[in-house]
Amino acid sequence: xxxxxxxxxxxxxxxxxxxxxxxxxxxxxxxxxxxxxxxxxxxxxxxxxxxxxxxxxxxxxxxxxxxxxxxxxxxxxxxxxxxxxxxxxxxxxxxxxxxxxxxxxxxxxxxxxxxxxxxxxxxxxxxxxxxxxxxxxxxxxxxxxxxxxxxxxxxxxxxxxxxxxxxxxxxxxxxxxxxxxxxxxxxxxxxxxxxxxxxxxxxxxxxxxxxxxxxxxxxxxxxxxxxxxxxxxxxxxxxxxxxxxxxxxxxxxxxxxxxxxxxxxxxxxxxxxxxxxxxxxxxxxxxxxxxxxxxxxxxxxxxxxxxxxxxxxxxxxxxxxxxxxxxxxxxxxxxxxxxxxxxxxxxxxxxxxxxxxxxxxxxxxxxxxxxxxxxxxxxxxxxxxxxxxxxxxxxxxxxxxxxxxxxxxxxxxxxxxxxxxxxxxxxxxxxxxxxxxxx
Amino acid sequence: xxxxxxxxxxxxxxxxxxxxxxxxxxxxxxxxxxxxxxxxxxxxxxxxxxxxxxxxxxxxxxxxxxxxxxxxxxxxxxxxxxxxxxxxxxxxxxxxxxxxxxxxxxxxxxxxxxxxxxxxxxxxxxxxxxxxxxxxxxxxxxxxxxxxxxxxxxxxxxxxxxxxxxxxxxxxxxxxxxxxxxxxxxxxxxxxxxxxxxxxxxxxxxxxxxxxxxxxxxxxxxxxxxxxxxxxxxxxxxxxxxxxxxxxxxxxxxxxxxxxxxxxxxxxxxxxxxxxxxxxxxxxxxxxxxxxxxxxxxxxxxxxxxxxxxxxxxxxxxxxxxxxxxxxxxxxxxxxxxxxxxxxxxxxxxxxxxxxxxxxxxxxxxxxxxxxxxxxxxxxxxxxxxxxxxxxxxxxxxxxxxxxxxxxxxxxxxxxxxxxxxxxxxxxxxxxxxxxxxx
Numbered sequence: 001x002x003x004x005x006x007x008x009x010x011x012x013x014x015x016x017x018x019x020x021x022x023x024x025x026x027x028x029x030x031x032x033x034x035x036x037x038x039x040x041x042x043x044x045x046x047x048x049x050x051x052x053x054x055x056x057x058x059x060x061x062x063x064x065x066x067x068x069x070x071x072x073x074x075x076x077x078x079x080x081x082x083x084x085x086x087x088x089x090x091x092x093x094x095x096x097x098x099x100x101x102x103x104x105x106x107x108x109x110x111x112x113x114x115x116x117x118x119x120x121x122x123x124x125x126x127x128x129x130x131x132x133x134x135x136x137x138x139x140x141x142x143x144x145x146x147x148x149x150x151x152x153x154x155x156x157x158x159x160x161x162x163x164x165x166x167x168x169x170x171x172x173x174x175x176x177x178x179x180x181x182x183x184x185x186x187x188x189x190x191x192x193x194x195x196x197x198x199x200x201x202x203x204x205x206x207x208x209x210x211x212x213x214x215x216x217x218x219x220x221x222x223x224x225x226x227x228x229x230x231x232x233x234x235x236x237x238x239x240x241x242x243x244x245x246x247x248x249x250x251x252x253x254x255x256x257x258x259x260x261x262x263x264x265x266x267x268x269x270x271x272x273x274x275x276x277x278x279x280x281x282x283x284x285x286x287x288x289x290x291x292x293x294x295x296x297x298x299x300x301x302x303x304x305x306x307x308x309x310x311x312x313x314x315x316x317x318x319x320x321x322x323x324x325x326x327x328x329x330x331x332x333x334x335x336x337x338x339x340x341x342x343x344x345x346x347x348x349x350x351x352x353x354x355x356x357x358x359x360x361x362x363x364x365x366x367x368x369x370x371x372x373x374x375x376x377x378x379x380x381x382x383x384x385x386x387x388x389x390x391x392x393x394x395x396x397x398x399x400x401x402x403x404x405x406x407x408x409x410x411x412x413x414x415x416x417x418x419x420x421x422x423x424x425x426x427x428x429x430x431x432x433x434x435x436x437x438x439x
Numbered sequence: 440x441x442x443x444x445x446x447x448x449x450x451x452x453x454x455x456x457x458x459x460x461x462x463x464x465x466x467x468x469x470x471x472x473x474x475x476x477x478x479x480x481x482x483x484x485x486x487x488x489x490x491x492x493x494x495x496x497x498x499x500x501x502x503x504x505x506x507x508x509x510x511x512x513x514x515x516x517x518x519x520x521x522x523x524x525x526x527x528x529x530x531x532x533x534x535x536x537x538x539x540x541x542x543x544x545x546x547x548x549x550x551x552x553x554x555x556x557x558x559x560x561x562x563x564x565x566x567x568x569x570x571x572x573x574x575x576x577x578x579x580x581x582x583x584x585x586x587x588x589x590x591x592x593x594x595x596x597x598x599x600x601x602x603x604x605x606x607x608x609x610x611x612x613x614x615x616x617x618x619x620x621x622x623x624x625x626x627x628x629x630x631x632x633x634x635x636x637x638x639x640x641x642x643x644x645x646x647x648x649x650x651x652x653x654x655x656x657x658x659x660x661x662x663x664x665x666x667x668x669x670x671x672x673x674x675x676x677x678x679x680x681x682x683x684x685x686x687x688x689x690x691x692x693x694x695x696x697x698x699x700x701x702x703x704x705x706x707x708x709x710x711x712x713x714x715x716x717x718x719x720x721x722x723x724x725x726x727x728x729x730x731x732x733x734x735x736x737x738x739x740x741x742x743x744x745x746x747x748x749x750x751x752x753x754x755x756x757x758x759x760x761x762x763x764x765x766x767x768x769x770x771x772x773x774x775x776x777x778x779x780x781x782x783x784x785x786x787x788x789x790x791x792x793x794x795x796x797x798x799x800x801x802x803x804x805x806x807x808x809x810x811x812x813x814x815x816x817x818x819x820x821x822x823x824x825x826x827x828x829x830x831x832x833x834x835x836x837x838x839x840x841x842x843x844x845x846x847x848x849x850x851x852x853x854x855x856x857x858x859x860x861x862x863x864x865x866x867x868x869x870x871x872x873x874x875x876x877x878x
Contacts, residue, residue, distance in 0.1 A: 005504065005506075006506060007506050007508070007569060007571060009559065009560030009561075030560075033556055033559065035510070035511055035514065035515065035518075035552060035555075036511075036513065036514070036515045036541070036543065037541075039511045039513055040511060041508065041509065041510045041511060041552070041556055042508055042509040042510075043508050043556070044506050044507060044508045044571075046508075047507055047508045047509045050509065065444065067444075067445060067446050067483050068483060068486055069446070069480065069481055069482050069483045069485075069486045070480065070481040070486045070489070071474070071480045071481075072474055072475075072478045072479060072480060072576075072593045073512060073576055073593065074475065074478055074545075074578070074593055075474065075475070076474065076475045079474075091538045092538075094535065094537060094538075096533065096535050096545075098533060098580050098592075099530045099531075099580045099582070102475070102476075104475065106513075106535075113474060113480070116474075117472055117480055117482070120448065120472065121448030121469075122448075130446060132446060132483075134486075137511075137512055137576070139513070141537050141538045143538070153537075154511045154512065154513055
């Protein structure tokens with residue numbers, strides 16, 4: 001992408017309304033624009049990040065055997081009355097009346113609707129297990145939306161729902177999602193730690209939050225530092241096999257949020273030198289809730305014994321739009337954002353330091369073409385501006401690599417490659433630079 | 440995908456509420472499920488089609504130089520008051536109040552919001568042209584939603600917005616979208632004919648609808664049959680070049696809908712043997728509206744002369760979810776859907792005719808694995824059901840190719856390949872079948 005043709009509205013000033021660094025940097029880097037309290041437009045740079053996060057989530061859900069569909073944003077109030085949640089939900093639910101005065105709502109989550117979809121066609125244990133998910137915009141009418149996309153009102157969530165015939169099978173479904181979540185966050189370059197959690201408004205009796213460490217995190221967390229070194233299940237993990245040992249490995253060491261922290265247990269189970277007290281951000285949560293929805297909604301299946309019983313369920317959320325902010329909270333410096341490669345909007349930025357100079361233009365164009373041809377996402381800064389402005393902008397938007405092309409280096413056949421995360425710089429011959437990044 | 444693990448709730452009965460064939464077939468094939476009047480869940484098979492349509496639209500928009508972003512579904516009423524559209528829009532606009540009694544609406548279109556985003560940062564003709572688009576759910580509260588996804592209330596639309604400094608440049612932006620639209624629909628296997636249109640509620644002074652022919656279409660159309668043989672611009676069309684000749688070619692021959700049909704002109708311009716009167720379905724529309732939004736919203740840019748003027752705009756819509764229905768209206772037979780390859784949910788369906796038979800299972804599994812490895816989307820029917828049910832289901836869901844594997848053929852080392860669109864059948868040796876489809 002040529003910057004001259006792109007739409008990248010960088011802000012020069014620090015926006016006053018932004019209380020936390022991810023919100024500030026997303027606004028400054030032209031990633032998002034607020035359209036109403038807690039409601040954002042994702043500008044082109046932000047949208048690219050959102051797409052990359054979405055794609056990783058999708059690939060790992062598919063790998064774990066979940067099936068993607070897409071439920072609508074608006075739902076009938078009557079559906080939520082079946083589970084008693086319409087009255088219970090409170091003012092965070094955005095309630096709507098259409099032109100015929102029918103009561104709708106903007107879905108804050110989808111347990112009720114997916115159960116309705118399930119019960120309409122599934123009758124037998126032979127059709128189980130099933131895990132259905134979607135990646136769709138949700139709305140929660142927060143009393144005080146803040147922190148940008150970290151606590152927005154309209155937000156993008158991946159939510160998956162499992163259906164099983166008995167508790168043993170339901171536990172296996174839960175474990176598959178647990179393992180998929182370890183992989184999802186690791187692929188984004190995040191250390192996400194599963195922590196036993198309160199079940200909250202979704203209900204049920206087992207739940208884990210996945211929390212990444214960040215100094216600006218919303219909750220305090222207490223962990224055994226060894227949890228940071230646990231291995232991530234590989235891409236070829238067999239989701240049909242017994243995953244209990246992976247789960248055991250990840251749930252034995254102490255890890256808890258403020259809400260459920262047990263200081264005595266922490267002290268007892270954790271050697272003093274391994275006791276870490278940090279701050280964290282929740283990026284996903286998994287729940288087992290059994291027949292909480294299937295029972296009132298009469299979503300029953302026939303077992304091998306011919307007897308009908310309510311199907312047992314769990315739900316599994318990943319905060320997709322929230323992750324864009326969380327990734328910045330976990331990866332930034334004074335100069336701006338530092339994207340992990342897997343979610344960077346572009347992998348490389350080319351800075352042409354002397355637009356208008358024939359040799360510099362030609363070398364920049366040639367490199368831009370060659371990198372694109374190699375299938376690399378590249379942003380080519382072809383604007384006629386001073387080098388300082390270009391360096392500041394590239395640092396701000398946080399692309400993993402910068403290729404700096406100026407007349408001086410070119411005279412020696414060289415360009416400079418800067419790695420954003422380390423600040424390391426190396427001179428590479430113009431001919432070698434594509435091979436450095438390709439393949 | 441193994442059918443035994445998929446979620447494909449086929450209906451045995453013809454749903455009574457479906458008045459048109461696409462609605463009936465989408466419900467029967469388990470593509471969609473109605474969750475409220477005009478509001479649908481896209482079940483896994485339907486979601487795959489929606490994704491394929493979306494991806495074609497995205498690729499062609501990007502190729503034409505448009506930049507993708509994502510605006511939220513909910514908008515502030517005050518934004519629409521700036522253009523006077525909040526009061527003008529009528530009961531099709533879904534109006535919402537949040538917990539603080541602030542007035543929101545579910546966006547039916549995005550001219551106002553994109554103009555707000557544009558004016559916040561663009562100041563100079565040097566930043567033009569710009570074309571920004573998104574693919575997002577919209578809501579129009581139709582008085583009487585019907586025809587399934589063809590006239591739903593919550594629907595997925597691609598809408599692009601161009602911004603230019605003068606009319607000549609704005610015309611070029613319009614022409615780029617016109618050409619992109621020719622490519623978009625052709626890639627889906629559709630013959631879409633641009634027809635001069637009334638501008639309707641979007642306003643402005645130039646507009647074309649893109650209409651595909653289907654016996655069940657909503658409007659009558661009158662065309663010179665030669666328009667069906669016009670060439671589609673190639674993938675390497677230069678969008679920076681003068682596209683006028685392509686536009687001229689596509690707008691010279693008579694083509695008009697009922698609304699604007701001029702019988703005298705039709706008779707005069709069209710040889711009798713080339714006069715076609717058919718029915719058609721609108722799948723896209725392009726508008727030029729000049730300063731209709733920029734003037735009231737004060738979206739001004741400075742020209743080369745240093746003088747500020749309102750930017751000139753156009754908008755360009757493709758009905759993404761509607762296309763799923765339109766494709767079926769244009770491609771089906773008594774047995775079910777006939778998908779063009781480019782948008783088929785899977786390219787191939789494998790029917791294992793004797794599940795449980797060791798040789799048939801082994802051959803089917805091996806072929807399924809090999810096709811997947813070749814990167815082909817394949818649905819493997821591994822259900823223990825009678826052949827007739829399998830044939831009917833595969834015909835119904837309309838995958839382009841069926842590979843039928845049974846003990847009889849296998850004894851001779853052969854499988855049968857059926858092409859859904861023609862009904863043609865051929866026997867192919869098991870070893871050759873992957874090469875038939877790969878690469």
